[in-house]
Amino acid sequence: MVAPELGGVAFASSSVRGLTVASSIGGRTLPITVQKIIPHGTKLSNIVNDVKGMTWMTGNEHAVVRLASGQRAIVSGGPGGISFGNGQIRTLFGHTHPTSAPPSLSDFRALLRLRQSRQYVLHGGQMSLIRPH
Amino acid sequence: MALYFERNKDYNQGKYSFPAFVPNTMDVLYEFNDQTIDLEYIKNHKYGEKAIQLSVKTIEASSPENRVCNVSGNIIRNPDSYIFTGLLTSDEKEELYLYNFITLDKNNLDKWVERDLFISVAKEFISLNKWKDIGDFKYLQNLITQVK
Numbered sequence: 121m122v123a124p125e126l127g128g129v130a131f132a133s134s135s136v137r138g139l140t141v142a143s144s145i146g147g148r149t150l151p152i153t154v155q156k157i158i159p160h161g162t163k164l165s166n167i168v169n170d171v172k173g174m175t176w177m178t179g180n181e182h183a184v185v186r187l188a189s190g191q192r193a194i195v196s197g198g199p200g201g202i203s204f205g206n207g208q209i210r211t212l213f214g215h216t217h218p219t220s221a222p223p224s225l226s227d228f229r230a231l232l233r234l235r236q237s238r239q240y241v242l243h244g245g246q247m248s249l250i251r252p253h
Numbered sequence: 254m255a256l257y258f259e260r261n262k263d264y265n266q267g268k269y270s271f272p273a274f275v276p277n278t279m280d281v282l283y284e285f286n287d288q289t290i291d292l293e294y295i296k297n298h299k300y301g302e303k304a305i306q307l308s309v310k311t312i313e314a315s316s317p318e319n320r321v322c323n324v325s326g327n328i329i330r331n332p333d334s335y336i337f338t339g340l341l342t343s344d345e346k347e348e349l350y351l352y353n354f355i356t357l358d359k360n361n362l363d364k365w366v367e368r369d370l371f372i373s374v375a376k377e378f379i380s381l382n383k384w385k386d387i388g389d390f391k392y393l394q395n396l397i398t399q400v401k
Contacts (some may be wrong), residue, residue: 147373176332179316199312201270219315220337222390224287243273245332246392 150198152208155182158192170194172242175216186211220244228252267292271304274311274340276392278385282307283342303343311340314354322358324365334359336399341375347383348374362400372397 124128155174158167171182171194180196187193187209197203199218222239231239231252241248268289275286285295285304288308295301313319315337320329336357342349352371362368375397378384382392 172332177317199272199316201272217273219272219274219311221286221311222276222386222392223363223388224273225278225283225387226273226287228387244337245335246390246395248388250388251387 150180150201151203151205152183152185152195152197154187154193155196156194158184158194162192167194168242168247171214171216172245175218175242179218180217181216183215184213185209186213214240217241217243222246223248223250245249264340267346268306271308271381272312274308275343276339276386277342277383278387279383280340282340282342300343300381307340307343310354314356315339320356322361324361325358327361329356329358336396338396341393342378342383347378356398359399365400368400372400 140237151233156170167184171184174180174194174196175182178196179199181198182196185193185195185203185204188207190210192213195202195209202215205214220243222243223239227239227241228250231237231250238249238251241250269288269292270289271285273287275283275284281300282304285300285308295305298304320335320337322329336355336359338352338355338357341353344350352367352374355371357365362373365371375393379393386392
């Protein structure tokens, strides 16, 4: 049986609880590590550059989230996945694919499941904006 | 990346998480792409073991220490110079299979002796309707454009 999955990145302000951003070497996801708290007013382009650079340097998947505390942060996981504990984050804004693979079916399904209108995926130096279809 | 809500703290037990590693929706391994799947399902699946092998290979080949240009052997330090083909096809019978996991420094493209052949093989693969993207981003076509 295939595990129920959502996939993708939220750009709406929906609450995300007990969420796993899966896909890791060995089949295990790694819990999030907060890499940077994003100061209020930071330009999106700067956030994108940071996430891109961190992914390139480490080879780990990164995401931009709103933590339970309300702060926006860049977090990291393993080479292919990030695991979020129950209530650890409120919103998942974006993520990277260190493997350079393009947005996946999971990413598109997440839009529908989380009722979001769009999401961005950074992959191999490209940034894709995807919408439900 | 696959996302799912944990039902309890043991929810991950007995499951395997695949990275995003299959760009072609027509590939037989696409159902594993970016998904978290029961190990038992994988074990009994015709392509389960192959999916795990190639997903691990994808992560290894794209890791920072392995970003070595296939043409010159130099480590690629500039992300804007990096081209990684990834898993183009899991079918060993396809000529395109030879171009899986190729790493290229854009500065060395002129020296890549298989450049024209790759473009030809990739174009043919597309023309034979063996490739389908899930979104607006055309992965294989983009690779062709970058290599040209």
